[in-house]
Structures are given as C-alpha cells and as structure tokens.
Amino acid sequence: MIAASLVCLAALASPPPPPPAKAAGPAELARTAPYDPLDASDQEAMAKRLLLHVPMLQVAVKDTGAVLGENPRTGYGVVLAEDRIIALSFLVQDASAVTLVGPKGHGPAKVAVVDHERRVAVLVPEVPLASLGLYPVKGVVPKRERVVDMSVFALVSTLELAGVAQGVLTDTGDQEELEGHPRVDLTLERGMPVFDARARFLGYARAVAWDRDRRMLVPPEQIKAARTATAAPPRPPTQKTPSRPWWAR
Numbered sequence: 001m002i003a004a005s006l007v008c009l010a011a012l013a014s015p016p017p018p019p020p021a022k023a024a025g026p027a028e029l030a031r032t033a034p035y036d037p038l039d040a041s042d043q044e045a046m047a048k049r050l051l052l053h054v055p056m057l058q059v060a061v062k063d064t065g066a067v068l069g070e071n072p073r074t075g076y077g078v079v080l081a082e083d084r085i086i087a088l089s090f091l092v093q094d095a096s097a098v099t100l101v102g103p104k105g106h107g108p109a110k111v112a113v114v115d116h117e118r119r120v121a122v123l124v125p126e127v128p129l130a131s132l133g134l135y136p137v138k139g140v141v142p143k144r145e146r147v148v149d150m151s152v153f154a155l156v157s158t159l160e161l162a163g164v165a166q167g168v169l170t171d172t173g174d175q176e177e178l179e180g181h182p183r184v185d186l187t188l189e190r191g192m193p194v195f196d197a198r199a200r201f202l203g204y205a206r207a208v209a210w211d212r213d214r215r216m217l218v219p220p221e222q223i224k225a226a227r228t229a230t231a232a233p234p235r236p237p238t239q240k241t242p243s244r245p246w247w248a249r
Helices: 002-013 040-051 220-224
Strands: 056-061 073-081 084-087 095-102 105-115 120-125 151-155 164-171 193-195 201-205
Touching (some): 040 164, 073 201, 201 220
16 A cells, blocks of 8 residues: 555656657658759659648639639748748738648638738738648748859649749849849749749749739748738729820821
C-alpha cells in the first residue's frame, strides 16, 4: 500500500510530457538548394513546391448593376504567413465571398486590406491553411539580390499536374519609369506569383485588362506598404468620343 502511494506521488511530481512536435510540412519545403532551370526533374520539383504556396482564389462577385465577366472570378494568391495571403487587389473587387483552393481542399477567407493604388489585397484564411495543403513561403527576394537575368519561375496553373514557366528578370524596377516594379520576360495574368531559383517570393503579376505593360510585378516592399483603401477603386480609362467623324478630321 505504501509502495503504491509512493508511485502515485512520483507520477504527480514528474513534469508533464512535452507537447507533440509541430509537423514540419511536406518534404518539398525542406529543400534549400536552388532549382536548376535546365534540369527537367528540378522543373517538376519546383512545380510541386510552388503548389504549396499558391492558392487559387474563387471570388463571388456582388451584383452591383454593372456588366459582369466571369462569376465567380478566379485568380491566384501567395501564402506569406500562416494567417496571411496576398493577392492582386482587383481580383477581390466587389467580392461577396472568397474561397481559397489548395492541393487538399478549399476553405473561406476574409478580405482584410484592399489597396488599389498599390494593387495589393490581404486575405485572412478562416481555416488552417495546412488543412488545404498550403504553407507559407520560406522568404522573399531582397532588393539587393535582384539582378537582371536572374532565373524566375511561375506556375502555369494550380492544377495537380501543372508545370512551371521559366524566365528571367529583365528590369529590377529601379528605373524611374518603372516606379519600383520589377519586370520579367513572362506574360502572366490574374496575379500569378513569381519566385526565384530558391522558391523565394519575388512578386506577383500586376497587370489588369487596361495595362499595356503586362510584365511588371508587385514586389514585397509595396505589399508591406499596403494600406486599407478609402477611395473608390479606379476604373478602366475610357476613350473619348471624337467631336467629328474620322473622315471629317
């Protein structure tokens, strides 16, 4: 009886077991070596890696009386943190609901910040991103490391067997006319994110329907500076109707 009591006291005095270790995530996230743009197996590996960072967005659009295109609207985001997804602001314009689609499923997200001037939207997931098969990027490409002709990668789509498009950085964004926007030799749509050879985030496609230059990116520093917009979002420019017909000018 005394021995049993001593055993119980010893059990009470012992420290609680440590909490279970947090899952490290898929094996693809552990790689730190750069991906070779000339190696087919590395291209396949890069595609698998980027699918963990890039959700597809399905945006249900409010009925505002305007002529709508597709509804739901679709585009892409990038996971920068476990509670933060960044996307092109115009993708979530007039949104009534946003659904994140990852490799393992889909779940809702709230629009937290919309800055149309910088073309940045911040979304907060309402379910754990890991449950959707989505994980934060391991870092961003600092300005000092952005050099012309560096290799860049972007997903072709977020389908399971999607590949990657490869290109190079053609401008760092330091030129005055680029206003801080890097340029690549890839023509991307719907806010598709772009990464360097180490799968670090470089920026996402800035272009919308009325842009002539369709190869500029929204870089991390502009995302960091984003704020909630108070003014109405800009609309596409309209062409002025000539006062006289063309044959009379």
